[in-house]
Amino acid sequence: MRRLWIVGLLWMCVACSEKGPPEGAVRVTVNYGSYRPACLRVVARDAQGQQGQTDILQSQFKDPDARKILVAVFRKPEWGRELSLEVSSFDGSTEEGCSGSQVEQRFSQPIPVPLGDFASVEMTLQAKDDDGDTFIAREEGVEGQDCDDKNAEVFPGAAERCSVAVDYDCNGFKGCQDSRCQQKACDDGNACTTGDFCEGSGVSAECKGQAVQCEKPAGACVLSATCVQETGQCVVTRKECNTPESTCFESVGACNDTTGKCEYTPKAVSTSCNDGDACTTGDACSATQVCQGAPTPCTPSSACVRVTGGCAALGNCTEAPDPTQVNAACTLAGGTGNGVCRAIDGTCSRFPYKPSNFDPDAIPTQSLQKLTTTCGITFNSTTLSWNSTCFSNPQPTPIELDQGGSRMVLFALSELNLGGNLRLVGDRPVIFAVYGDATLDHGIFADAEGTVPGAGGSLASACTERRGRGGVFRDWVGSGGGGAGGGTVGSPGGNGTASEEHGHGGSAGGDSFVPLVGGCSGGSGGGDGGNDAQGGLGGAGGGAVQLSVAGTLTVNQRVSASAGGGIGGQFSTTNGGQAGGGGGGGSGGQVLLEAHQLNLGNSSRLTANGGGGGEGSGYYSSAQRNGRAGADGSVDSAVEAAGGSGDSQAGGEGGNGGALSRTPGAGTNGTPVSGAKGGGGGGGGATGHIRLRSVRPCSIHGSSVISPATDRQCPL
Known part of the structure; x- marks a missing residue:
């Protein structure tokens, strides 16, 4: 018998625990799985191609249950220090060694062999025979033929059973498609067919059977009798009873085969249930199997x-x-x-509506005062002082407000009884808050007078865009100043006889009422800026006044925030004669009246009219004339304030101020007379804004006057 190791190169060992040879050796562990090779071949070679091999028969496997073989590879002295190993398995053997077909082959990386010691390497074979049918499973890198290694009845050459689901002989054809199954009994995989038989040939062949017929038993509750494909058993389907008409019945009932109706067992009285209404609580079953709960209505706060809407049970x-x-x-x-x-x-x-610009409930009741007078008085909102002593009660103390940087003055009153007209001046708008009823039989005036603004009028911070622009002075002649803007844009001034650039009117604005803002001043006419020809000053803006009454407010008199008229231009004899332009008219301010019930009587007059523009001055050989001032905006009518005219033959006339729904007029150009010089007239100022607010519909007498047309919120 041939020795199974060659020139002492390879040797099987149990533990290879002996001391390594002087030239070194490799301890190789070969693992295998469910397939036990008939023979193993181990080959060792160095980088120069020198090699040796040994075959190990299955009968020489020391411990088959361990599924591993231990082999020692001894390096020859003339071989290189690195060895590569090759392990192959075969399906046969003879006394001489491995035979038959090679099943698989595995290779190692080059292994450095230490002198006098062992190197270790582990190599694993992949071939499997999990079902134990002696046929190797098909795997990549393995010469196997078993197409299903989980089923011992499936292997190459096995008897074909003509099942549509299994290829028993591993030839690639299942069931009737296998030529050995043609015209034979078969299994279509459906337990609910009988007499299955192959019909046709090749890939078009089919396994066909007759459907099992299930007998349907009698009973009104039987719906069907059906064969179950997996088991071939007939299963009867009955009517399900799981929808009782009330939650006060058990959820599952039984069908009565006589009537075909579901019958449910009632639950005990007072059993907890759900009536489906989220707005009830304590739902319970009644004696008539009705689920009922107690309603939980919402209570107003x-x-x-x-x-x-909503209910207390849901908290919505x-x-x-x-x-x-x-x-x-x-x-x-x-x-x-x-x-x-x-x-x-x-x-x-404490007010039946939300008043503008203040919170009525933030003022304590004990802080309320009375404003009762016996004569005409004036209040200065800058100094917070009165100019009269005709009070029936102590003088009321104002409250200073600051809303968004706008400063206002508030009087919180329990009573308002005026025995004479009330004039409001100064640099802050004024609010009267009356916690009760109020009747105005005397006027409240926040109107401007010429260049003196009403309370809160002509404020620089509020009039950047709305003020009128000044005229220019050129070649000893001035143009007219522009009128201030408010409800509409202000009108432009006129050109002088020697100047082509007039003052432009201001922009529209000031309609929000929160905060209150007064009107703006007109632009000054063009002048030399010294002591010679002077341009007329622009008219002042009307002020702003708010009257908020918790109860009924009745107005039988005037409430005005009309504007002032522009001043006429002045002439000078210096430098052969000079002529100044007229000033533009101011714009009306704001009047805000609000109450639970607002009544305007036949004598009521609410005005925020614009001021007229001033006339330009004239200079010519036979006469020199200063321009006439424009009229202040009317405090008791819707008539336009007239622009200055008639005193200056060469000067342009001032434009009329705005009133009602009429826009202000533009100043006219200066007119040269026999070579004379004439300043341009000032433009008219625009109207301001009036707003009426009432919870109930406003009562407005047909003879009352409201100029300009009101922003009416009646009712709120």
Whole structure:
């Protein structure tokens, strides 16, 4: 018998625990899986091609259950220090060594061999025979033929059973497509067919059978009898009973085969249930198997609102102001006092509406004062002082407000009784808040007088764009100043006889009322800026006044924020004669009246008219004339304020101020007479703004005057 190792190169060992040879050796562990090779061949070679090999028969495997073989490879002295290993498995053997077909072959990387010691390497074979049918599974790198290594009945050459699901002989054809199955009994994989038989040939062949017929038993609750494909058993389908008409029945019932109807067992009375209504609580079953709960309606949070939806059980109650409760008595939040229901938001407030520019509930009741007079008086909003002593009560103390950088003055009053007209001057608008009713039988005037503004008028911070632009002075002649803008744009001034550039009118604006803003001044006429020909100053802007009344406000007199007229230009004899331009008219301010009920009587006059432009001066040989001032905006009519005219033959006339819905007029150009010089007239100032607000519809007498046309919010 041939020795199984060659020239001492290779040797099988159990543990290879002996000391390594002087030239070194490699301890090789060969692992295999469910397929046990008939023979293993181990080959070792160096980089110069010198090699040796040994074959190990299956009978020589020391421990088959361990599924590994230990082999020692001894390096020859003349060989290189690195060895590469090759392990092959075969499906046969003889006494001489491996035979038959090579199953697989595995290679190692070059292995450095230490002198006097062992190097170790592990190599694993991939061939498998998991089903134990002696046929190797098809794997990449393995010469296997078993197409299903999980089924011992499937292998090359096995008897074909003509199943549509399994290729038993591994020839690539299943069931009737296999030539050995033609015209034979088969299995179509459906347990609900019988007499399965192959029909046709090749890839078009099919396994066909007759469907199993299931007998349907009697009973009104039987819906069908059906064969189950997986088991071939007939299964009867009955009517399901899982939808009781009420949750007060058990959820699963039984079908009555006589009537075909579902019958359910009722639950005990008072059993907890769900009636499907999210707005009930304590749902329970009644004696008639009805699920019922107690409703949980929403309760209004105050006497001023009504419920609009939702329920307490869900905590989603919604509410809105109750229109029937507007101005009805209620208790303020925190029980701090009595108030009335507010229309806009249903809040209990001391005002039945939300007034502009202040919070009525932020002012304590004890802070309210009385304004009762016996004669005409004036209040200065700059110095916060009165010019009269005709008060029936102590002089009321104003409250200073600052809203968005705008400064205002507020009087919080329990009563307002004027025994004479009230004039308002100074640099801040004025608000009168009356916690009750008020009747005006005397006027409140925040109008401008010439170049003196009404309270809060001509403020630089509010008039950047709305003020009129000044005229120019050229060749000893000035053009007219532009009128201030308000409800509309201001009108331009006229050109002088020697100047082509007039003053432009201011932009429209000032219609928000929050905060209050007065009107703006007109532009000055062109002049030399010294002591000679002077341009007329622009008229001042009307002021701003707000009257907010919690109850009924009745107006029988004038409330005005009209503007001042521009001043006429002046002439000079210096340098052969000079002529100044007329000043532009100022624009009207703001009048805001608001109440629960607003009544305007036949004598009421609400005005915020624009001022007229001043006339330009004239200079010629026979006469020299200063221009005439434009008229102030009317405080008691819708008539336009006249522009200055008639005193200067060569000077341009001033434009009329705006009134009602009429826009202001432009100043006219100076007219040369026999070579004379004439200044341009000033442009007219625009109207301001008037707003009326009332919870109830406003009552406005047909003989009342409102100029300009009001921004009316009646009702709110």
